[in-house]
Amino acid sequence: MSETPAIQMMGITKRFGKLTAVNNVDLSIKRGEVFSLLGPNGAGKTTTIKMLCCLLKPTSGSAIVLGYDINRDSEKIKQIIGVSPQETAVAEKLTTRENLNLMARIYGFSKEDARERVETLLDMTELSERSNDRVKRLSGGMKRRLNLAMALISDPDLLFLDEPTLGLDPHARRSIWKQIEAFKGKKTILLTTHYLEEADALSDHVAVIKDGKIVAHGTPHELKRDAAVMQIMVIRAQRIPEACIDELKTNYPFVKETAEGLEIRGERLVFDGIVDLIRSHGVKIEWLTMKQPSLDDVFSSLVEEEGAE
Amino acid sequence: MRTVALAGRVFKEVYRDKAGITLGIIYPAMLMVIFMLIEGHVPVDIFEPINIMPGITVFSFAFLTMFSASMLSRDREKAFLIRLLTTPLKPGEFILAYSLPYFLIALLQTVVMFITGTLFGAPAGIGYITSLLFLLPTAMICIGIGMILGSLFAESALPAPGTITIVVIAFFSGAFADFKMIGGIVRTIALILPFSHAVDGIRSILAGNPLSEVMNSLYLVVAYALLFYLLGILFFRWRTRSV
Ligand SMILES: Nc1ncnc2c1ncn2[C@@H]1O[C@H](COP(=O)(O)OP(=O)(O)OP(=O)(O)O)[C@@H](O)[C@H]1O
Ligand SMILES: [Mg+2]
Numbered sequence: 001m002s003e004t005p006a007i008q009m010m011g012i013t014k015r016f017g018k019l020t021a022v023n024n025v026d027l028s029i030k031r032g033e034v035f036s037l038l039g040p041n042g043a044g045k046t047t048t049i050k051m052l053c054c055l056l057k058p059t060s061g062s063a064i065v066l067g068y069d070i071n072r073d074s075e076k077i078k079q080i081i082g083v084s085p086q087e088t089a090v091a092e093k094l095t096t097r098e099n100l101n102l103m104a105r106i107y108g109f110s111k112e113d114a115r116e117r118v119e120t121l122l123d124m125t126e127l128s129e130r131s132n133d134r135v136k137r138l139s140g141g142m143k144r145r146l147n148l149a150m151a152l153i154s155d156p157d158l159l160f161l162d163e164p165t166l167g168l169d170p171h172a173r174r175s176i177w178k179q180i181e182a183f184k185g186k187k188t189i190l191l192t193t194h195y196l197e198e199a200d201a202l203s204d205h206v207a208v209i210k211d212g213k214i215v216a217h218g219t220p221h222e223l224k225r226d227a228a229v230m231q232i233m234v235i236r237a238q239r240i241p242e243a244c245i246d247e248l249k250t251n252y253p254f255v256k257e258t259a260e261g262l263e264i265r266g267e268r269l270v271f272d273g274i275v276d277l278i279r280s281h282g283v284k285i286e287w288l289t290m291k292q293p294s295l296d297d298v299f300s301s302l303v304e305e306e307g308a309e
Numbered sequence: 310m311r312t313v314a315l316a317g318r319v320f321k322e323v324y325r326d327k328a329g330i331t332l333g334i335i336y337p338a339m340l341m342v343i344f345m346l347i348e349g350h351v352p353v354d355i356f357e358p359i360n361i362m363p364g365i366t367v368f369s370f371a372f373l374t375m376f377s378a379s380m381l382s383r384d385r386e387k388a389f390l391i392r393l394l395t396t397p398l399k400p401g402e403f404i405l406a407y408s409l410p411y412f413l414i415a416l417l418q419t420v421v422m423f424i425t426g427t428l429f430g431a432p433a434g435i436g437y438i439t440s441l442l443f444l445l446p447t448a449m450i451c452i453g454i455g456m457i458l459g460s461l462f463a464e465s466a467l468p469a470p471g472t473i474t475i476v477v478i479a480f481f482s483g484a485f486a487d488f489k490m491i492g493g494i495v496r497t498i499a500l501i502l503p504f505s506h507a508v509d510g511i512r513s514i515l516a517g518n519p520l521s522e523v524m525n526s527l528y529l530v531v532a533y534a535l536l537f538y539l540l541g542i543l544f545f546r547w548r549t550r551s552v
Contacts, residue, residue: 053395055552075397083395087388093322105314106396150392 004067006031006158006188007052011061014047014212021047023212024061029205032185036199037192039209040303045192046086048209049160052190053083066158082156086163086192088143089150092136096127096146099135103153121149126175141172148176159183161191165198177202196299200224210303226298231269232291236261237283244281248274254301261287265301311398315406323376323414333372334418338425341365344485345429355487362426363440363511364484367504369418370448371478373411374455375471381407381459381545382467391552403549404542408452415448436515442527443514446534447507451478453537460544482508503533 007029014022022044029035037045050056052063054074062069068076090099100121104114122128125145130138148164165173180202183189193199199206200220208216240262248255254265264274278285323329341361348356384390427433458470479485482504488495499505506526513523
């Protein structure tokens with residue numbers, strides 16, 4: 001049993017009218033690992049999570065979550081998962097403690113068990129001091145922590161965290177990271193994030209999603225190796241004609257005008273070739289530099305490849 | 310058990326909303342006092358305690374629509390509903406938890422209105438209990454409308470349909486004016502809608518007439534209650550199917 005993955009997606013697809021939000025995704029998530037779904041706004045991260053926790057029916061395809069089929073066993077799945085939605089989903093007019101207590105009662109805890117569990121979670125998320133405050137008086141970051149605590153109430157084996165560090169200051173972000181790290185090996189966690197740095201710090205595996213499709217998938221280490229292979233050249237010149245840029249684009253997947261100058265990325269940039277090509281358009285190169293790519297550069301080339309006008 | 314837990318939360322949020330409670334309980338009660346004071350000076354039948362008390366009570370239920378609609382659309386917008394939908398709660402449990410608390414509020418409103426009316430001379434008696442036969446389905450209609458509006462509108466868009474509901478109930482229930490003297494189209498609409506039937510039914514019961522005299526009104530009000538509650542459930546289910 002422990003050999004089977006926690007989540008096995010099989011061609012899972014969601015369309016909203018003409019828009020394909022999630023396009024034929026096949027991902028496998030191991031038990032006990034932290035898996036990050038990394039992608040820009042509108043990539044389909046939330047939609048994927050919503051399908052996996054049975055809030056949305058897939059248009060086609062399926063997934064097995066902890067041995068249950070999302071299309072048939074939604075009741076079973078809802079018993080054993082915990083979800084921290086992207087929006088802060090708390091009852092504003094209740095106190096912090098009442099929010100947690102409500103969740104505990106919904107999951108069937110007795111009054112005494114609920115009380116104990118609530119105290120544990122208040123402690124864990126450092127909200128004890130504000131436990132009797134109405135939630136609407138908490139700061140955004142505190143609400144975010146409560147959002148996570150509410151997902152943890154039933155001590156689920158599988159956690160879905162949709163942008164768990166959204167809107168947190170660096171200190172609060174670290175403390176959520178520490179929390180997630182503490183669960184490593186004990187719980188399976190699928191989280192989404194916009195930040196590569198976050199995916200890198202926390203996860204065993206990362207999948208980069210863009211326009212509903214998985215465009216890269218591997219361990220953070222593997223993705224970094226890809227980064228090492230990539231080269232970036234930045235060129236500044238008076239005026240680079242469209243025709244020149246178009247020609248560059250046919251040879252290199254990533255060509256973009258930035259504040260620094262014209263940026264070209266690729267695995268093996270042919271220095272001479274590029275310079276000759278630009279000169280052949282009668283352009284005088286003023287300044288040229290090679291940049292060491294960062295992980296963020298890898299991520300941005302993955303998600304901008306097609307989108308770069 | 311989990312239904313009770315969620316229902317408790319819904320009740321708490323309504324109960325803690327001071328502006329809401331003022332509007333839904335204190336404001337109608339004060340209106341009633343004012344009308345009954347006027348009656349003391351200028352005797353108008355409709356403002357007699359036995360007449361005004363049923364009308365105002367039904368009118369106060371119009372605020373149940375606002376309470377239930379805004380709770381539902383707020384929970385949708387703030388994603389609290391999403392969170393609840395990821396828990397093992399079943400659809401029926403949701404619907405109960407999002408409607409039962411308002412019956413409790415309706416009971417609270419009734420008690421306050423009836424006590425106020427009694428202080429001004431309405432004849433307390435078994436009729437107060439029998440009136441619930443009309444009051445509960447009337448509350449159910451208002452809660453059903455609330456579930457429909459809450460499923461359809463964002464919280465910021467609610468004031469318009471909410472106010473319309475309150476005005477329609479105030480006007481066509483005959484709580485504040487005897488529409489039978491206006492006649493014509495107004496009277497026809499009032500007779501099609503259930504609210505005037507509820508108010509007249511309670512007036513008749515309080516006047517000591519047997520229930521058999523108002524059975525037709527009662528059937529109509531109950532039919533409306535089932536219809537609107539069912540519609541409320543359908544809209545709610547439709548809304549929660551894709552979040
Ligand atoms: N209920 C819906 N109806 C129609 N379109 C939707 C719906 N939900 C999402 N979409 C669309 O599906 C696409 C993917 O949305 P999704 O919320 O999954 O993105 P995301 O990766 O979570 O983005 P973000 O980082 O902004 O949260 C978007 O284009 C979005 O507009
Ligand atoms: Mg999202």
